Amino acid sequence: xxxxQPIPPRxxxxxxxxxARHPPAHLPVAMLDNGHLALADPALETLFDINHPDKPIPxxxxxxxxxxxxxxxxxxxxxxxxxxxxxxxxxxYEAPSLxxxxxxxxxxxxxxxxxxxxxxxxxxxxxxxxSSLCNRAYQLVETYMAPRFRFLVQNTLFSHLIWHxxxxxxxxxxxxxxxxxxxxxxxxxxxxxxLLHDVVRILTIMIQGTLLLWPSSPFMAILLVIWSAGFxxxxxxxxxxxxxxxxxxxxxxAHSMGRMVDTIANIELVRAFSRHLFERRMIGECLTRxxxxxxxxxxxxxxxxxxxxxxxLLCQIGMLAMAIHRVTAGxxxxxxxxxxxxxxxxxxxxxxxxxxRLLEFYELLGIVSNTLxxxxxxxxxxxxxxxxxxxxxxxxLQWCDLTFRYGDGHAVFAGLNLEIQPGERVGLVGPSGGGxxxxxxxxxxxxxxxxxxxxxxxxxIAHVTLESLNNAIAEVPQQPGxxxxxxxxxICYARWDVTPEQRDAVAHSAHCAEFIRRRPQxxxxxxxxxxxxxxxxxxxxxxxxxxxxxxxxVLILDEATSSLDSETEHVIQTTLWRLMQGRTVIxxxxxxxxxxxxxxxxxxxxxxxxxxxxxxxLIARNGPYARLWxxxxxxxxx
Numbered sequence: 001x002x003x004x005q006p007i008p009p010r011x012x013x014x015x016x017x018x019x020a021r022h023p024p025a026h027l028p029v030a031m032l033d034n035g036h037l038a039l040a041d042p043a044l045e046t047l048f049d050i051n052h053p054d055k056p057i058p059x060x061x062x063x064x065x066x067x068x069x070x071x072x073x074x075x076x077x078x079x080x081x082x083x084x085x086x087x088x089x090x091x092x093y094e095a096p097s098l099x100x101x102x103x104x105x106x107x108x109x110x111x112x113x114x115x116x117x118x119x120x121x122x123x124x125x126x127x128x129x130x131s132s133l134c135n136r137a138y139q140l141v142e143t144y145m146a147p148r149f150r151f152l153v154q155n156t157l158f159s160h161l162i163w164h165x166x167x168x169x170x171x172x173x174x175x176x177x178x179x180x181x182x183x184x185x186x187x188x189x190x191x192x193x194x195l196l197h198d199v200v201r202i203l204t205i206m207i208q209g210t211l212l213l214w215p216s217s218p219f220m221a222i223l224l225v226i227w228s229a230g231f232x233x234x235x236x237x238x239x240x241x242x243x244x245x246x247x248x249x250x251x252x253x254a255h256s257m258g259r260m261v262d263t264i265a266n267i268e269l270v271r272a273f274s275r276h277l278f279e280r281r282m283i284g285e286c287l288t289r290x291x292x293x294x295x296x297x298x299x300x301x302x303x304x305x306x307x308x309x310x311x312x313l314l315c316q317i318g319m320l321a322m323a324i325h326r327v328t329a330g331x332x333x334x335x336x337x338x339x340x341x342x343x344x345x346x347x348x349x350x351x352x353x354x355x356x357r358l359l360e361f362y363e364l365l366g367i368v369s370n371t372l373x374x375x376x377x378x379x380x381x382x383x384x385x386x387x388x389x390x391x392x393x394x395x396x397l398q399w400c401d402l403t404f405r406y407g408d409g410h411a412v413f414a415g416l417n418l419e420i421q422p423g424e425r426v427g428l429v430g431p432s433g434g435g436x437x438x439x440x441x442x443x444x445x446x447x448x449x450x451x452x453x454x455x456x457x458x459x460x461i462a463h464v465t466l467e468s469l470n471n472a473i474a475e476v477p478q479q480p481g482x483x484x485x486x487x488x489x490x491i492c493y494a495r496w497d498v499t500p501e502q503r504d505a506v507a508h509s510a511h512c513a514e515f516i517r518r519r520p521q522x523x524x525x526x527x528x529x530x531x532x533x534x535x536x537x538x539x540x541x542x543x544x545x546x547x548x549x550x551x552x553x554v555l556i557l558d559e560a561t562s563s564l565d566s567e568t569e570h571v572i573q574t575t576l577w578r579l580m581q582g583r584t585v586i587x588x589x590x591x592x593x594x595x596x597x598x599x600x601x602x603x604x605x606x607x608x609x610x611x612x613x614x615x616x617x618l619i620a621r622n623g624p625y626a627r628l629w630x631x632x633x634x635x636x637x638x
Contacts, residue, residue: 057160057376061368065191068152076145080138080196087134088201088350090127092208095342097123103335138197146189154185157375163466165380166446167407172374173258180254184371187364194361202228202354209343216336217326220319224344227315228351231308235355238304239362245297246363250370252293256286265529297363308355316348381445381466389468392553393457394422395584397443402452404442412438413607416452425585427595429625430604436588439604440556443586444473456554474552478559478588480543482531487516488523490531490542494550503549509575510545512538544572548579555580557587561594569594592629601625 058064069077101120158181169177206228213221263270263279270279323340326332332340397420405411412435420426428436441447443454445461454461461469474494482490491512492503503523507513515538519525531539544560560576561569573594589595596615603610603618603625611623618625 056378057156057372059372059376061191061365061372064153064368064372065188065195068149068188069192072152073145073149076141077192077196080141080145081200083134083138083141084197084200085204087131087138088204088346089208090131090134091346092205092212092343094124094127094131095339095346096212097127098342099335099339101335102338103333106334142193149192150185150189153188154181157181157184157371160379161375163379163382164377166441168377168380173255173262175261176254176258177375179257180367180371180374183250184368184375187367191361191364191368194357194364198350198354198357202232202350205347205350209347213340213343216332216339217323220322220340220344223319224347228347231311231315231351232355232358235304235308235358238308239358242297242300242304242362244366245293245300247366247370249290249293249297250367252286252290256283256290259283259286268532305356309352312348312352316344319344381448383465384463387463387465388459390456390459390461390464390472392472395553396420396422396455396457397554397584397586398453398455399439399442400453400455402442402449402454404438404447404449404452406447411607413449416607416609418602418609420584420586422457422584423582425580425587425597425599427598427601428586428588428604429590429592429595429601429628430610433606434604435607436604437558440475440558440586440588443556444475445469472552473554473556474547474550475556475558476540476543476547476560480531480539482527482534482539482542484526484529486521486524486526487512487519487534487542490527491523491545491549494546498549506545506548509548509579510541511572511575512541512545515541541572544576553583555583555585557585557589559589560587592625592632603628 058067097120101117101124104117104120161177161181206225210221210225213224260283263283270276320341323332323337327334327337397418399416399418402413402416402418404413416435416439418439428439430436438447442449443461445466448462456464456469456472483493488503491507492498504513507516515534516522516525525533527533527539527542531542534542540560547555557576561572577597585598587595587598592615595601598615600612601615601618602612603623605624611618611621611625613621619629620626
């Protein structure tokens with residue numbers, strides 16, 4: 001009986017079982033008969049395909065917003081525009097209704113019907129209630145639309161983000177990337193509200209105000225239109241400068257956030273080197289630059305607000321003065337004055353409000369544009385159009401004429417050729433920088449070689465899907481990554497369909513059961529960020545349990561027992577040996593004692609295979625491997 005007997009075995013051929021990549025039940029994802037993942041809400045399928053993440057997303061903020069509105073929210077967006085227009089239109093008709101009410105009241109002594117006064121009173125009251133109801137209706141539709149819209153924006157950006165290559169994440173702060181996605185979701189909501197509400201309202205009231213004011217004073221109507229257009233045009237010019245300053249502030253804020261997250265994530269390193277003061281000064285410098293950027297943008301906002309508000313106030317006072325002059329001259333009634341006063345107040349207030357929202361609009365536009373520029377970059381490593389699922393039958397690995405150098409020009413391999421037979425267990429040794437880890441990373445397509453091919457069972461990994469490639473390989477890294485989740489969730493991350501009994505079996509096999517039992521919450525114990533609440537050996541045992549659970553045909557051990565004490569290492573080596581059975585294994589180790597039972601050992605130096613063979617044969621040759629063995633087995637003494 002093998003150690004993985006409780007777990008359903010993987011298929012001998014074809015892509016890895018879908019169960020091995022089934023998501024947790026609380027996610028809105030379903031599994032199709034063809035093994036693909038599908039979103040539970042069919043309407044979301046039109047927005048992005050989670051089975052083919054290479055599909056690009058719009059690069060500009062406007063195109064990005066339209067992308068979601070057109071595919072999912074077009075009907076609701078039109079409804080919101082109609083409600084916004086109706087709300088301000090009802091408010092606009094308040095002015096002529098007040099005009100009739102006042103004129104009727106002033107002519108009561110001249111034979112006007114008192115009932116007509118009450119008629120216009122109820123008209124005004126109905127307009128007030130109608131406008132208020134429209135505002136509540138708009139909020140109701142927005143309440144239903146906004147959370148879903150924000151979900152789609154953030155989910156789409158995150159879905160695109162996580163398919164970037166490892167090099168991308170090495171260049172950007174994790175905290176900064178997360179903050180930008182959250183900011184983009186909230187900013188898109190505000191942008192939609194400005195476009196569907198504020199812009200629609202100002203266009204409606206300008207058209208309505210012109211038509212209503214024209215019979216009483218064509219000159220004032222023309223003046224109102226010219227002023228509104230000019231005012232918004234000048235505001236747009238100011239806004240461009242505000243957008244630049246806002247982007248600078250956003251970048252500084254994201255940078256300081258990234259620095260804080262980086263420091264907090266490595267707080268033990270800070271404590272170990274007593275660098276609290278250094279980190280405080282570094283974060284202080286970042287926050288100072290953020291503060292200075294904030295002062296610049298706020299100062300410019302204040303200046304612009306002062307100029308625009310003063311202009312608005314002067315124009316409004318001028319129009320009222322003109323209306324009063326006509327009333328005193330007897331060419332305008334009190335009701336017509338009320339018409340001019342009400343319409344001017346409504347138009348001026350809405351134009352002024354839109355000018356303020358324009359500043360916010362371009363600031364938000366800058367945030368979304370900055371996020372799209374960073375997140376929506378084309379993926380560095382993608383599935384080819386004709387990519388097929390990898391079919392692993394035996395695990396035959398080949399590196400053919402492989403040439404690779406990193407982006408900084410550092411060359412690692414030049415025409416490397418290597419073949420590992422199905423089920424063969426191969427150890428990689430050699431000095432640091434010799435190419436051992438790079439060889440494994442290339443096998444997993446974390447980097448793309450400049451020349452040559454890597455084959456698995458005769459299939460070029462450049463022509464298979466990334467998901468099927470990763471499903472075919474299980475890895476126990478030197479520094480295992482753990483989520484800030486429970487021990488059980490971290491172990492079961494390899495497969496979500498396992499039963500508690502199967503989970504317990506792999507935990508026992510990886511010798512996790514002992515330290516799990518010692519904790520009051522057992523499998524529900526939260527391990528902390530990067531597993532800080534566990535020891536190094538405990539973290540490595542969780543990673544080994546995950547490898548047991550994944551049950552992949554190719555196994556990579558990168559210093560898998562480096563964090564274990566000698567007694568636990570001996571026990572787990574026996575367990576790992578059972579895990580290796582029937583699998584193609586690549587084991588990287590600096591402690592040569594862990595590789596003595598391998599079928600073959602490769603000594604890599606400067607990207608070249610210096611020598612290869614079994615442990616005893618390499619010792620007999622008295623070459624680089626034998627000298628390294630001699631140093632480790634006692635050569636350092638004396």
